[in-house]
Amino acid sequence: MNNTTTKTTIEYNDGVVRAFMIASIFWSIVGLAAGVLVAAQLNFFQLNFNTEWLTFGRLRPLHTNAVIFAFVGNMMFAGVYYSTQRLCKVRLASNFLSWFHFWGWQLIIVAAAITLPLGFSRGKEYAELIWPINILVAVIWLIFGANFFWTLGKRNERNLYVAIWFYISTVITVTMLYVVNHLSIPTGWLHSYPVFAGVQDALVQWWYGHNAVAFFLTTPILGIMYYFLPKAAERPVYSYRLSVVHFWSLVFIYIWAGPHHLLNTALPSWLQGLGMLFSIMLWAPSWGGMLNGLLTLRGAWHTLRTDPVIKFFAAAVTFYGMATFEGPLLSIKSVNALSHYTDWTIGHVHAGTLGWNGFMAAGMFYWLAPRLWGTKLYSTSLANMHFWLGMVGILLYVASMWVSGITQGLMLNGTAEGGTILSYPNFVETLTAIRPLMALRIVGGGFYLIGFFLLVVNIYKTARSGKAVNGTIEVVIQPKTKRMGFGTTFFNAPTLYTGFLLLFSLSWLFSTGIFSLFNFFATVVTALLMIIHFEVKGVTWAEWYDKLLANALPFTILTFISVAIGGLIQIVPTVTMNRPSNVEGRIQVVPTPLELAGRDIYIREGCFNCHSQMIRTMVPEVLRYGDYSRLGESIYNHPFQWGSKRTGPDLAREGNKRPDIWHYQHMLDPRSTSPGSNMPNYPWLYEQDTDVAALPTKLSVLRLLGVPFIEHTDEEIKQSVDSQAIGIAKQLREAGVYVAPEKEIIALIAYLQSLGKFTENKPEQGA
């Protein structure tokens, strides 16, 4: 081993940081503009101009994907690459991987921006992208991970600052979440079915969806906060100790909280309880982090008046605190009964994304631009104006969505005459009541967008006034120290004592009689031995922990274990639970080929963005939509379509409620059957033919996934489709309209009329 120290000057790779920052700014405009447009479409249905690729159901996923993965994603990569190089005192490990990462990510975004409006969707929120893009995302993310960990491996600073911990948790957790939630079997180049169905798909989806918020929109941005806030305030973080507790608590708790998106549904109650419990527990670490951020500004509060960077950061951290207070609140089952499926959730999400993510991004860009171009910020006044426009925009947006959500929730849940009838039986009535608030949202979103236009001007002018420069640092390269191996990481006294303590205490909790007594004594003896051993070998134990924090790989494995436990315990039991043979009571009727084709059209048009298929276990829901949904009633749904927002009514029991002609007229002009509706017209469904040719492959893939379709030849499938389609077309003709049986509207009507069909599955004797 070489024991000599050498001095060298390192030039950071800031070129890729600049590129990610510019990309983030560009996509912020696209994503925010798409948001304003879809918000406007909810008020003015005409704004899709009867064009399929401009319709709300297709553009809303474009908006969410653009702001999450394009705007915040690129911002995150810029922040991670900039701070990691400085915290590790090393240049990024590979120029090639860094640029491959950059261009690969932009390619993914462009591919998403093309495919989503064209209607290519997996039908799951924030996971809509089709399977070839999923594979590209996985490859590019792994390249990012490889480049990041390689950089850590080459670092010239022994210790890993807490921001790096947050980045590590992001890299590994997003990999795990993304892969599991995107497991699919392709039926063609542009279409696939997820391997999970019904309740299990719902659980996996919200385990992913919730933790996309946690590990894509929160942990990396917290890492960025822990680096950039001290930089901007020119003082160290308020409490490094608190940041350590913040990190471990957050990564451990967050992963369990996903089921709070499925409260009062057909999800088993133990999972609902678990989701609620851990969501409430999240309050503490989140607020610990927020306070740590705000208190870092102690002694620097006066700069709030003059420094726009501090303004953005202080407001962002405050919004983080507000959103993380509201999140646990909405996870309480009784509060969720009111808030879920309404605009309250939309308000909550936007407080987080616009306030926390957007303002952190703006603060970081205003701080970075002068440094990356070796100049000073073009205009502080313009940045201040951006701040106030954005702030007013967020407040208008969030406040209007709160009022809208609570209003609609109260109206939808309102009953009269001792809870026997609905106070507002017409759904459209509740929509009309919130129309002004929905209009106010456009104004709020518009203000926020204008603010970002000011940022574009300011950063452009700043860049033009300077020239691109890369940071440099002189470092002393220390001789390599011995790294920890796997054996030292896991087979040591603290880890083994912890394992035995857990084993005996849990066994004591769940055993009876003599076993309980034995486990109790074993717990006490282990605890005593642990204390005695620590008294003797305390220093060695501390060294183990300190070494762990300085060794990226073992640390990464421990973090992975922390986040994987929650997912495993929640998801694995549902594998057996979601089998038809294990379900008692109602079980979904297997759809016909035409109904399946109709379902794929439903998913393509993004109907799940506005319509749920889950009647919750609540009296008003049962009065409004029919008997509450059972677990077995969506057991063959790949993907599940429970939804998360009701801009329109629930459709779980829509089948046979109304005649075919009603659906025909409703899809052509929703206001002809539901006066006051804000649903767009779908004229192209009356012109395009149903894709019958794809059905044999789709049916065989679903059969492979366990849906009990009877094996048919291609000809038999076609005959089945024709026979059902002709039947529907005939009924429509009798009602006075003519439509060819091969048109998509026929398949969609077949699907809508099948919703809610079930058979009774009798429990086996002795089971």
Place this chain on the structure above:
Amino acid sequence: MFKRIQYEDWQNAIGMIAFAVFFVAFIIFVFKAIFMKKDKVEHMANLPLEDEQSNLENDDAQKKEKTRR
């Protein structure tokens, strides 16, 4: 709803197990955080502040630094 034998009893334990695991882990990392050495904490907290020569024109921080020297 499901096969009772599989899900009616032990499912309730999962919440308790989860809480117990978290609680043990929580105690350990709080303990470690509290007993971190002061000089180590200071070194770690100051890591973001000890980096390269600033590229910023008229950087106030740089000016302060020069004045101090």
